[in-house]
Amino acid sequence: MWRKMSQVMLYSYVVVTLLLLGAKVHAVRITSSSISSSGSRILQDSIIAKINSNPKAGWEAAMNPRFANYTVAQFKHLMGVKPAPQNDLLNVPVITHPRSLKLPNQFDARTAWSQCSTIPQILDQGHCGSCWAFGAVESLSDRFCIHFGMNISLSVNDLLACCGFMCGDGCDGGYPIYAWRYFVQNGVVTEECDPYFDDIGCSHPGCEPGFPTPKCEKKCQKTNQLWQESKHFSVSAYKVSSNVYDIMAEVYKNGPVEVAFTVYEDFAHYKSGVYKHITGGVMGGHAVKLIGWGTSDDGEDYWLIANQWNKSWGWLFQDQERN
Numbered sequence: 001m002w003r004k005m006s007q008v009m010l011y012s013y014v015v016v017t018l019l020l021l022g023a024k025v026h027a028v029r030i031t032s033s034s035i036s037s038s039g040s041r042i043l044q045d046s047i048i049a050k051i052n053s054n055p056k057a058g059w060e061a062a063m064n065p066r067f068a069n070y071t072v073a074q075f076k077h078l079m080g081v082k083p084a085p086q087n088d089l090l091n092v093p094v095i096t097h098p099r100s101l102k103l104p105n106q107f108d109a110r111t112a113w114s115q116c117s118t119i120p121q122i123l124d125q126g127h128c129g130s131c132w133a134f135g136a137v138e139s140l141s142d143r144f145c146i147h148f149g150m151n152i153s154l155s156v157n158d159l160l161a162c163c164g165f166m167c168g169d170g171c172d173g174g175y176p177i178y179a180w181r182y183f184v185q186n187g188v189v190t191e192e193c194d195p196y197f198d199d200i201g202c203s204h205p206g207c208e209p210g211f212p213t214p215k216c217e218k219k220c221q222k223t224n225q226l227w228q229e230s231k232h233f234s235v236s237a238y239k240v241s242s243n244v245y246d247i248m249a250e251v252y253k254n255g256p257v258e259v260a261f262t263v264y265e266d267f268a269h270y271k272s273g274v275y276k277h278i279t280g281g282v283m284g285g286h287a288v289k290l291i292g293w294g295t296s297d298d299g300e301d302y303w304l305i306a307n308q309w310n311k312s313w314g315w316l317f318q319d320q321e322r323n
Contacts, residue, residue: 042067042075042268051266051278058300058319059273066313067268072283075268078309079284080129080173081260092177093238097249106294107248108304109142109256116145118153119256119291122306122314126197128171128213133159134308135258135287136179137188142289144232146255153191154232160196162186162216170213176258176287180237187231193220194230244320247303248293259305260287261318274300276319293320 043063051061067075110120118141125134137156144150160170163182168174182188197214218227240250240257250257265280274296292304294317302317 040072042070042072042265044265044269047266047269047279051269054278057273057276057278058296058298059275059317060271061266061269062271064269064271064313066309070268072265074127076283077127077129077172078125078131079263079286080125080131080133080168080171081285081287082132082168082173082175083285084175084177088175088177089239093236094241095238095250096241096243096246097253099245101249101253103245103248103252107252107292108294109251109291112252112292113142113146113255115149115151116142117151118142118145121153122311123156123196123308124310125308128160128197129173130156130160130171131287131308132168132174132176132260133163133179135260135289136176136183138289138306138308139256139258140183140188140232140234142291143255152232155189155191155194155196157191157194157196157214158189159183161214162218164216172213176260177237177239179258180234183232183234184237187233189220189227189230190225190232192223192230193225193227195221247290251290251292256289256291256306258287259290259303260285262286270313270316274298274302274317274319276321288316 048061048063051057051059109116113119118138121138123134123138125131133156137154137159141152141154144152144154159167159179159182160174163174163178163186167178167182194217220227220230240246247257263283263286264277265283266278267275267280267283288308289306290303291306293302294304295301296317301320303320305316305318307314307316
């Protein structure tokens with residue numbers, strides 16, 4: 001009954017969204033001289049000093065405890081967005097919004113839909129390159145609540161383990177667009193049914209350390225639910241225009257979206273302020289959840305981002321010029 005109701009309700013709305021903020025992530029050239037040695041530590045005093053001594057940086061850098069023991073190679077492994085074949089993206093509808101909608105100067109989905117418990121949650125991907133799955137599942141969970149009043153957490157583990165080669169390589173990275181197609185074709189169970197890395201005792205928050213891609217069991221781990229009865233489907237997947245207005249309108253009308261962007265070495269040092277790239281080489285593509293926007297006291301327009309590197313590295317203000 002729950003599955004049938006979910007399907008009927010979802011056919012009333014298009015609730016799946018794929019937004020790639022930084023499509024340049026698919027066209028970045030990485031050279032050996034542009035990044036630190038893979039065996040060196042990702043956190044560097046020299047990077048912190050360069051950022052904090054720059055009056056135009058707009059953000060503060062620090063030794064982030066989340067990555068205290070990480071090498072450059074380990075940090076790069078978290079960047080799990082793979083470039084989708086361009087031919088596959090040609091068939092994805094691109095959504096724009098009428099300019100008649102008056103948008104506020106700032107917006108935060110946490111307060112706009114305060115009844116939705118999933119929106120303010122900060123999760124943890126551990127050392128697995130599963131950001132592509134987290135951004136998708138988190139956004140879809142939020143939209144189930146926003147549009148249908150269903151306060152549920154959907155399963156990253158289902159998508160990560162069971163999408164298979166269609167989505168990519170699990171903990172070694174995946175294609176966000178195929179995550180959304182998986183929701184349409186296969187649906188996704190609840191977190192209660194299939195917790196993240198449940199078979200090895202990892203739960204939110206604080207998944208430590210990293211592990212290989214979990215096996216697809218297709219059975220609920222902690223409840224008496226049947227796997228198929230726990231599935232939640234969506235009708236379609238689409239891409240939002242990269243225009244700032246369209247991104248804002250999409251979030252304002254429909255809820256959080258998954259975004260992806262190019263990550264550089266300095267990103268690991270973010271502490272506060274409006275982040276923009278200052279120094280360091282390319283680490284890869286990273287997917288997160290975008291929930292709002294605003295303007296800093298210094299007049300910089302930013303996106304409000306929910307990351308999934310646990311509560312010590314959760315919220316981020318990101319410069320809109322990186323769109």
